[in-house]
Amino acid sequence: MLETLTRGFQGARDRLSGVRSLTDENVGEALREVRASLLEADVDFAVVKDFLARVKERAVGEKVATRVRDASGKTLRATPGQHFIKVCEEELVALMGPVDPELGRDAGVTSIMLVGLQGVGKTTVAAKLANHLKREGMRPLLVAADVQRPAAVLQLQQLGERIEVAVHAGGPGDTPPIICAAARERAGREGFNAVVYDTAGRLAVDEELMVELGEIAERTRPANTLLVCDALMGRDAVNVAGAFAERLSLDGLVLTKLDGDARGGAALAVKAVTGVPIKFLGTGETVDRLEPFRPEGLASRILGMGDVVGLVRDFEQVVDEREAEADAERMLRGNFGMDDLLKQLRMVQKLGPLGDVMAKMPGMGGLADQVDEGDIVRVEAMIQSMTRQERSKPDLIDPSRAGRIARGSGRAPKDVTDLVERFMQMRQIMGSLGKGGGLGGLMGKIPGMGQMAGAGMPGGLDPAAMLGGGGARQAKPAQLAQQRGRARKKRKAAKKARRKGRRK
Numbered sequence: 001m002l003e004t005l006t007r008g009f010q011g012a013r014d015r016l017s018g019v020r021s022l023t024d025e026n027v028g029e030a031l032r033e034v035r036a037s038l039l040e041a042d043v044d045f046a047v048v049k050d051f052l053a054r055v056k057e058r059a060v061g062e063k064v065a066t067r068v069r070d071a072s073g074k075t076l077r078a079t080p081g082q083h084f085i086k087v088c089e090e091e092l093v094a095l096m097g098p099v100d101p102e103l104g105r106d107a108g109v110t111s112i113m114l115v116g117l118q119g120v121g122k123t124t125v126a127a128k129l130a131n132h133l134k135r136e137g138m139r140p141l142l143v144a145a146d147v148q149r150p151a152a153v154l155q156l157q158q159l160g161e162r163i164e165v166a167v168h169a170g171g172p173g174d175t176p177p178i179i180c181a182a183a184r185e186r187a188g189r190e191g192f193n194a195v196v197y198d199t200a201g202r203l204a205v206d207e208e209l210m211v212e213l214g215e216i217a218e219r220t221r222p223a224n225t226l227l228v229c230d231a232l233m234g235r236d237a238v239n240v241a242g243a244f245a246e247r248l249s250l251d252g253l254v255l256t257k258l259d260g261d262a263r264g265g266a267a268l269a270v271k272a273v274t275g276v277p278i279k280f281l282g283t284g285e286t287v288d289r290l291e292p293f294r295p296e297g298l299a300s301r302i303l304g305m306g307d308v309v310g311l312v313r314d315f316e317q318v319v320d321e322r323e324a325e326a327d328a329e330r331m332l333r334g335n336f337g338m339d340d341l342l343k344q345l346r347m348v349q350k351l352g353p354l355g356d357v358m359a360k361m362p363g364m365g366g367l368a369d370q371v372d373e374g375d376i377v378r379v380e381a382m383i384q385s386m387t388r389q390e391r392s393k394p395d396l397i398d399p400s401r402a403g404r405i406a407r408g409s410g411r412a413p414k415d416v417t418d419l420v421e422r423f424m425q426m427r428q429i430m431g432s433l434g435k436g437g438g439l440g441g442l443m444g445k446i447p448g449m450g451q452m453a454g455a456g457m458p459g460g461l462d463p464a465a466m467l468g469g470g471g472a473r474q475a476k477p478a479q480l481a482q483q484r485g486r487a488r489k490k491r492k493a494a495k496k497a498r499r500k501g502r503r504k
């Protein structure tokens with residue numbers, strides 16, 4: 001998902017690594033990489049041109065604050081490359097946002113009409129949205145308003161059964177506007193407080209479809225009209241959105257099949273060109289693969305820095321919120337042991353396919369396909385072979401203890417020392433992040449990121465590294481070297497920090 005774009009921005013960042021200042025020339029060169037990837041991702045040409053011009057102007061023109069003091073008075077340093085990425089991030093967010101994440105309501109009812117071309121995923125999105133609303137405690141009704149395709153009603157009914165949501169279908173000969181009007185009345189009568197209308201698709205924007213949709217809209221007055229487009233449409237999504245917006249008042253867009261397309265350029269351009277904001281992303285075939293769209297999240301994923309906030313939200317779905325918050329606070333104070341790590345890893349396992357989780361972790365996008373569940377199992381085995389004392393104070397683990405732990409878990413002693421070393425780095429990084437004022441402080445920093453980048457994290461937090469290097473086992477040599485380099489840098493930084501700490 002969005003790999004093409006990520007590659008471009010990472011290439012740009014690599015080009016700027018080590019430069020002393022941002023100049024017309026080096027920024028221009030870096031932006032050539034970005035430009036190529038934007039065009040390859042099928043982003044609208046005018047949008048690309050505009051975006052690059054803005055980034056260049058700001059990156060070169062703005063006075064760069066390379067040193068800032070954080071709340072605790074520690075001086076943080078940002079490199080020109082980090083400043084460049086921060087500008088890119090802010091411009092990406094500006095390009096895709098702002099987005100009002102709330103769905104509209106009318107007289108207490110959240111009604112949503114889904115429109116779009118054939119096969120883009122309307123019916124799937126209808127079920128996903130109903131599922132989403134149900135989770136939020138609402139009582140949704142799905143409406144099968146597609147009489148074009150014979151199997152369409154059955155498809156929605158099957159989905160409805162799976163998520164245990166009622167489906168309203170018409171009788172023989174009923175037209176879609178009649179079906180929808182009847183469904184609206186039924187919702188009022190039977191106390192449904194959300195209604196999702198799944199309409200028929202056409203191969204192209206045609207008059208017949210527009211008339212039908214206009215009539216449905218008139219009779220049901222949906223509080224939200226959402227256009228569904230798939231990522232495979234590329235730049236066409238922008239044209240289609242324009243055509244629909246001429247006839248219907250669109251409140252937003254749902255961009256589907258982001259999992260199936262590396263380009264995803266539509267995500268960047270559609271708001272800028274049509275003014276229609278993206279509201280949701282579809283990232284898979286199953287009903288749980290729907291994400292409220294947050295420009296910040298997508299921007300940081302595009303930049304290869306993961307989606308920390310999205311990840312935190314996923315966590316919230318599987319863990320007790322208050323406990324998680326307390327854990328996070330404690331971890332951000334640099335106060336956590338191996339048991340906490342184990343708990344986090346188990347939570348990660350609960351979140352779903354590891355690759356999906358990794359894709360959202362900072363600095364992890366590129367490794368998403370390469371970490372397997374076995375890595376967690378191996379780390380788990382090592383932690384379980386530690387004594388309680390060793391778990392809470394991993395500093396105790398000397399070579400002889402490491403040998404014992406290795407024997408107990410069937411790993412090599414080096415695996416154990418690596419784990420401990422990485423753990424110490426992670427704890428230190430967490431500690432320095434937390435200094436900004438607990439979890440709220442961390443979250444506040446994510447969109448701006450400058451301070452986070454300055455907090456001694458060349459590639460962001462790197463949970464792959466926590467997986468005992470296992471994440472890199474199947475990585476390509478170049479990636480491996482890059483990762484090792486990064487890990488080395490981090491180790492050095494951690495050592496330095498430890499020395500400094502001792503001196504105090």
Ligand SMILES: Nc1nc2c(ncn2[C@@H]2O[C@H](COP(=O)(O)OP(=O)(O)OP(=O)(O)O)[C@@H](O)[C@H]2O)c(=O)[nH]1
Pocket residue numbers: 116117118119120121122123124125146149152199200201202256257258259260282283284285289
């Ligand atoms: N990989 C992936 N597949 C998706 C996603 N959303 C929908 N699909 C698949 O796309 C195909 C078409 O989805 P539908 O929901 O039937 O599309 P539709 O717009 O209702 O199609 P029509 O009613 O024929 O116009 C199905 O095979 C879905 O499983 C997604 O986010 N990711």
Ligand SMILES: [Mg+2]
Pocket residue numbers: 122123124146152198199200201
């Ligand atoms: Mg359909």
